[in-house]
Amino acid sequence: MRDIAVVSVAQHQQKALTDTTEVELMVPLINRARGAVGLTQDDIGFTCSGSSDFLAGQAFSFVHTLDAVGAVPPISESHVEMDGAWALYEAWVKLQIGGVDIALVYSYGKSSPGSLRDVLSTQLDPYYLGPLWPDAFSLAALQARLMLESGTVSEQRLAEIAVRSLNGAADNPLAVRSSAGATIDSVLAEAPIADPLRPSDCAASADGGAAVVLAAGDRARELCERPAWIKGIDHRIDPHQPGVRDLTRAPSARKAAAQAGAGDDRLDAAELAAPFSTQEHILEVELGLGPHTPVNASGGALAGHTMMAAGLMRIADAAQQIHDGRADRVLSHAASGLYLQQNLVCVMEGE
Amino acid sequence: MSADPSVPPAALSGEVRMPEKLADVEPVRSVRTPIRLEYDFVPGEASAGYLNAFADRKILGQRSPVDGAVLVPPRGVDPRHGAATPEYVELPDTGHVGGFCVTRLPIPGRDDLEIPYVSAWIHLDGADIGFLGLVAGIATSEVRMGMRVRAVWKPDEQLGRTAENILYWAPTGEPDIPVTAAGTNAWHAKQAAKEQG
Numbered sequence: 001m002r003d004i005a006v007v008s009v010a011q012h013q014q015k016a017l018t019d020t021t022e023v024e025l026m027v028p029l030i031n032r033a034r035g036a037v038g039l040t041q042d043d044i045g046f047t048c049s050g051s052s053d054f055l056a057g058q059a060f061s062f063v064h065t066l067d068a069v070g071a072v073p074p075i076s077e078s079h080v081e082m083d084g085a086w087a088l089y090e091a092w093v094k095l096q097i098g099g100v101d102i103a104l105v106y107s108y109g110k111s112s113p114g115s116l117r118d119v120l121s122t123q124l125d126p127y128y129l130g131p132l133w134p135d136a137f138s139l140a141a142l143q144a145r146l147m148l149e150s151g152t153v154s155e156q157r158l159a160e161i162a163v164r165s166l167n168g169a170a171d172n173p174l175a176v177r178s179s180a181g182a183t184i185d186s187v188l189a190e191a192p193i194a195d196p197l198r199p200s201d202c203a204a205s206a207d208g209g210a211a212v213v214l215a216a217g218d219r220a221r222e223l224c225e226r227p228a229w230i231k232g233i234d235h236r237i238d239p240h241q242p243g244v245r246d247l248t249r250a251p252s253a254r255k256a257a258a259q260a261g262a263g264d265d266r267l268d269a270a271e272l273a274a275p276f277s278t279q280e281h282i283l284e285v286e287l288g289l290g291p292h293t294p295v296n297a298s299g300g301a302l303a304g305h306t307m308m309a310a311g312l313m314r315i316a317d318a319a320q321q322i323h324d325g326r327a328d329r330v331l332s333h334a335a336s337g338l339y340l341q342q343n344l345v346c347v348m349e350g351e
Numbered sequence: 352m353s354a355d356p357s358v359p360p361a362a363l364s365g366e367v368r369m370p371e372k373l374a375d376v377e378p379v380r381s382v383r384t385p386i387r388l389e390y391d392f393v394p395g396e397a398s399a400g401y402l403n404a405f406a407d408r409k410i411l412g413q414r415s416p417v418d419g420a421v422l423v424p425p426r427g428v429d430p431r432h433g434a435a436t437p438e439y440v441e442l443p444d445t446g447h448v449g450g451f452c453v454t455r456l457p458i459p460g461r462d463d464l465e466i467p468y469v470s471a472w473i474h475l476d477g478a479d480i481g482f483l484g485l486v487a488g489i490a491t492s493e494v495r496m497g498m499r500v501r502a503v504w505k506p507d508e509q510l511g512r513t514a515e516n517i518l519y520w521a522p523t524g525e526p527d528i529p530v531t532a533a534g535t536n537a538w539h540a541k542q543a544a545k546e547q548g
Binding site: 115131 | 382384386388389390391392393394395396397398399426427428429430431432433434435
């Protein structure tokens with residue numbers, strides 16, 4: 001296996017990008033990520049992106065966004081209709097194969113032009129669930145009810161997770177929802193929006209994007225003082241049909257974490273991309289995170305969830321902590337699909 | 352598979368064995384699951400600037416910071432280099448036909464369009480890429496690369512922030528641009544001249 005590291009990251013996130021196209025969003029981010037390590041597109045051997053045409057409401061919208069990269073002369077490029085964390089996985093595989101030493105990964109999501117909670121219904125099976133058009137909050141509420149009734153989690157615990165995000169996000173300029181003064185009582189006093197889920201249990205929807213540069217071996221050391229070395233990365237999938245799953249669990253997250261070697265040593269930080277407090281709880285259990293591992297210390301996905309980029313942003317957040325010397329070993333997680341159906345875990349270390 | 356949804360696919364039209372308790376129930380052979388999602392169109396900074404000016408009979412392009420190429424309509428970026436293009440350039444409503452296509456099939460929803468029609472890349476004077484438009488006011492067999500044209504605008508009171516402000520491009524009667532310097536050849540000719548100093 002080649003040593004591969006995240007050497008540069010750039011992110012932007014806000015509540016709604018009402019004056020900016022996806023291209024206009026990504027031009028500065030891609031240039032910032034490349035520029036911070038002195039690279040131009042000529043130095044990049046492989047470029048991979050993640051996004052969803054269902055957010056833009058336009059077929060092949062991701063092809064437009066390539067304008068932000070600079071694809072002349074022709075570049076080696078790929079796209080996944082997945083969170084950018086999966087684009088990063090593809091780039092990592094490409095670097096493992098060899099012949100390429102540097103890869104650019106980016107992803108973005110702008111949900112504000114449409115209704116995300118309805119758009120997400122299109123990921124359901126088209127015969128049984130899809131035609132019912134259950135919205136994303138209602139589906140998550142079914143899971144939350146199941147968890148509460150079965151004793152998997154308590155309302156108190158869910159409120160603790162919400163407060164952790166609200167408080168942690170207070171100093172995070174990329175967060176779109178924060179409250180330094182939020183308490184368990186104040187969260188429990190919120191009126192449910194999809195019983196039993198309260199507003200603070202549901203991730204604050206955001207528009208944004210992230211760009212990440214990966215480099216292999218000595219190239220990574222040349223470009224970055226303290227590269228975030230990817231020690232393990234794995235993704236696993238649970239069944240698509242919720243009727244055949246135990247919705248209080250996410251076995252694929254547990255498996256991905258084990259394959260990525262998450263439990264081999266202590267973790268200084270965990271960045272989880274769960275769109276609901278209930279799912280953040282499931283992940284903490286499945287990933288075996290102990291009380292000494294700070295989880296989503298700057299608010300995480302609950303404080304600002306950019307569809308299609310939330311996972312890549314968690315990787316960027318975690319890598320940044322290594323770059324800055326704040327952490328030596330971090331875990332980042334990305335999810336896709338209904339009820340954490342797909343999970344990716346990436347473990348990074350500094351030297 | 353049949354295009355008519357009332358005709359079941361061949362694979363399903365054979366005998367279907369149903370459980371005993373469903374023996375009297377009409378089998379489901381197909382379901383229709385319509386999808387409708389609504390979006391607000393966000394033109395973005397460059398396109399908003401362009402459309403606002405266009406409603407005022409002005410055509411705006413943007414200049415590449417890399418090699419000065421003028422791109423129209425502007426998208427906020429030079430896609431060849433991924434470089435932001437903050438500088439706007441106002442362009443005239445005259446140019447030449449860089450390339451064209453005669454179409455003999457109607458477009459659904461455009462009953463006003465007479466068949467055959469000519470769509471063309473109009474290379475505006477001062478721009479370095481083509482600008483899509485219709486060519487009219489001349490027999491389709493007379494349209495040619497390098498032919499000089501001018502925009503025919505809608506009446507002022509009908510102008511808006513839409514690509515439909517220009518009805519079509521009509522020939523000016525000026526002498527043609529030589530084909531070797533027309534359309535994308537113009538850019539290559541310009542670059543070659545630059546290299547020769």
